[in-house]
Structures are given as structure tokens and as C-alpha cells.
Amino acid sequence: MKLSGADIIMECLLEQGVDTIFGYPGGTIINVYNSLYKYSGKINHILTAHEQGASHAADGYARSTGKVGVCFATSGPGATNLTTGIATAYADSSPVVFLTCNVADVHFGKDSFQECDFIGITMPITKANYLVDDVEDIADVIRTAFAVARSGRPGPVVIDILSNVPAKETEYEYIPVEKHANYGRLAALQKRASHQQDIKTPEPEGDIELLVEMIKASKKPLVICGGGVVRGRAHNEFKEFVEKVDAPAAITVMGGGGYSGRNKLTTGMIGMHGSQASNMAAAGCDLLIAVGCRFAERVTLDVKKFAKNAKIVQIDIDRSEINKNVKTDHHIIGDAKRVLQILNSKLDQQSHEEWKKYVFSFKTETEYDEGGDTLTPKQISNAIDKILPRDTIFATDVGQHQMWAIQHFHFDYPGQLITSGGFGAMGFGLGAAIGAKIGNPDKVVLHVTGDGSFRMNCNELATEEHYKIPIITLIYNNSVLGMVRQWQTLTYDKRYSQTDLDRGPDFVKLADAYGIPGVRVNSSEELEKALQTALDSGKSYIIDCTIDKDELVRPMVATKDSITDFIVD
8 A cells, every 4th residue: 555654664664563653743744743643453552751861761661661662752853852862771781762753855965954863863873774765665665674673683763765755655555563574675775774694593512511610610600690690581590600610790780670689690780880799709709700791891800810810701693792802712602591591401500518608708889887867878778678569660860870870779670670781871860760660651760860960851741740740759869979079088089179069959849840749868667667668659650868078979980990909808
């Protein structure tokens, strides 16, 4: 049947099972939004306060559900406002399709009003991107974009359509998703677009056998849970593997939820702010097996000194990550879930009681003094653990509060922790929380933020209130840019240059301006009461927690040092 390009966009989204779009309209994308109006009964649209909020919301939706997120924006500044969200999704391997419309073909390339080379801008931060100037290409490109976004190592894809193209008509034929791989030009487009292979099975069987022998020979093994375990939903296979190896298991920031923080073999976070147990295990192990971990510098610190007594094994779906940051002794390229399934089928039960006794003689969590006029990070996590359901989804911003949350909250399943790990984008949290709640309406969503980060995304309270999205926002408020101040304290002789946030707003009054109740708390008792009130209300709620400005994220290791050279512990 013959349809307009805009209607074909909607039909292709329905083919993919899309139920929600996050976005912000404008002049060049108006034809698409006109079609969306006709499809409003089939596809939900969330109008955010800012395009960046839409990008983070689509990302949060994708991470929490395992589906592909979708985001719309107009040309020029509308599109460029997406770039932080696109880069965030790319750094953390989150599958999101961003659809924008550029100026019309007669104006394209002439520095027209609100024109930009969005393909050129986003090329370094996407798995693939497409400029569509022919209505007949729309269906193929959309189908390809979704296939690329979700396949192999997931990631964002950009589709930029010239604004007059969606108004044109062409023939459309419904094609079910399971047939897309072999449809028309799709296979060739996908192969050309995706630089990361969708590897279903590991490379030669001998790679698996060799690792099994390495495990059998090891006396002091350590396993690291990376973001690939979460993205691949390989948490059950990873748990079985750790228990069979009988090894301590450290967790990266992006690995949160890939292995339960409550498990008796968990050593906690590893790296710059990793626990004593995790970092000491990395220094003392004779075999280190990293699953879905790219060995970023925040994990390894001084790479020359990292796990220098160990044989290092890397399991990753992306060949380009092998030996990029850390030289490995062995590697297996493949999907984490499938590789672990094969390993588990071939591995006998191991035992390492003495090694575990040594590792767990060190702390897996930081201890804090209790009492005083302000809350400690541990008091906050204790209150949350006491009041909120165990399956609560946590969406964080970036800074000290992020590290405290990952250190002290215990994530049990993939998608429970939503945080900007690789790109470290302040302002990520509230948009991501909105997306997570839309994707998981039956779960409690807690937005964990700091006063610095919250200033960057609090405009999305308008979105939250308008759509009645019940999110609890908890602010670690120390009136400073805490993480930068921490560095200034420890390595810059307390020269506090431009890190004091001695200014408004009053977050409780700000919440009230948006029609959202809020409260300021200074003690565990007040916090528990506020959390219970928020939970019972079933509505949005702001909790402003007073934190001492000199509270530190502990432990901490400088990037130039060995992983066990704690500045503070």
C-alpha cells in the first residue's frame, strides 16, 4: 500500500514493537509529528522539557527494559542537544535509535536556518548513522538501524531525514522483524554499517578448553563482572560460573546488577573507588577473568602495575576491546551469555577456601562514623535498604553520590542500576529515571543525585509532574561540587577553586513550584519517614539530604598509582 514517509516511519516503529518515544518537536520534523498524532493510540510519546532529557530518557528506558529506546528531535540545536545523550549511550553500549529531521533538500548544504551536519557530528559517537534523502529508503534504514542498535555490542544509531522526505509517498509492505535480516538491501546495509560483529558463539573450541585448564591450575582466581554481563543479560550464567570457580567476584561500575551485591562471593566495586577487598584481590590473584569488561583506567589505575602477578583473561563480544587497555594472556571473543554457558558445561567444581579467607579479610564496604548534624552515605543507604522494595530501580547522576550509591546499594539484576559510567554525564539521572519508570511502571524508581548534578536536569521535573510519573528523587546535598572538591582536598592543597555551590535554589521550594512535594532531612529517622511517605503516596517526591561538604568517597586511588595505593581507605 502507498503511504507517506512519515506514516512509514510509524509503521516501521510498530514492526519493531516500539510503544514509547521520547522527544521534542520542531519545524523540520513536523511532518513526522503530524503522523504521530494519527498513531497516538498505538505509540505513546513523552514530551520532555529539553532534548537532552529526551535522549537520557530513551537511554534509561533501553537499559532498564533491554529493548531499543527511541528518541525524536528536530534539526540544528534540537539535534545537537542530543549529542551528550548519544555519547553517553555509546560509551555504555546502550541501544537507542535517534531520529532527527534536517532541512529540506533544496536548502541542504547551504547553511540554512537550523541546519547542521548532524551525520558528521555524530559519526564518532554512534555505531552507525544514516542520512535519508529518498522516501523509498526510509523503511530499509529504520529496520537496519534497529538491527544494528541491538546486535553484537549494543549502541546508539542516528537517522537524519531531510524534512521534505517524510511528506512524499511510496509503497510500504509490512515485514515482520524475524525476516528483516534477509529483506532487500537490509543485510548489506547492516553489514556495511556495523563495525562490531554479532558473534553468537565463541571462537575456536580450544579457546574454551584452554581457559578451563587455566582455571583448574589457578590457586587464587578473581572474576570481574563488567557491563557486558548486564547488556547480555548473562547474570544467571555469571553467577553459576563464579560459584563453580569458587572465586571472589569484583564488580565494575557498569557491571552493577550483573552479579548481586548481596552474594557472599561479592567483593564490591573495583578500581579508583573500589573496595579494599576487590583491589587487594586484583593485586594478589594469579588468574584474573574479566567478563564484558573493557579495562578502563578507572578500573585498572596504573595499567603497568595492574594484576601484575596474574594471567589475565578477557571475554568480550567486541574484538576491538581485546588488548586495547590491558595486555591479555588469553581471550575469548563472543557473547558473554553463550561463552559462560559453554564454560559452565565443561568446568568441574573448584575450591579456594584459603584464597577467599585472605580476600575477605579486607573490607568490602567503607565504614562511616554515625551521628552528627548531617547524614552519612551509609546512613542513607541503610534507610533506603530498610524502606524501599528490594527490586527498586536506581538511576544516578554523576559524582560522589554516584560512587556512594554503587558502593553501598546492592543491585540484584540487570537494569536495576542505571548510571552514566563511561561518559560520566552530570544531568543524566532524572531523564534516565523517567525512561526507566515508563518502561517499568510496576517498580519503584529512585533518582539518586547530588546538588550539582540536579541543577543540570531539574527542568525535567515538569515532565515528571505533567505525566504523573512517580519518581522519588533523593539529593545528596553538600553544597559543593563534591568529587572535584575531594580532589582539591587530597591533591591540590585545599585550593577550592569554583567548587562551592553557595547559592540557590532551595530544592524543596523548587519542587513545590513544579507541584511536587518535598522535604529536607538531616537524620536517619527523618529520612526513613520521608522515604515511607514518598512510597505510600505513589507520587513524585523530592528528598533533600544534608551531607557534610568534607565527606569523602572512600577508598580512593589516584590514576597514576597502583590499585592498592589508597590515598584514603
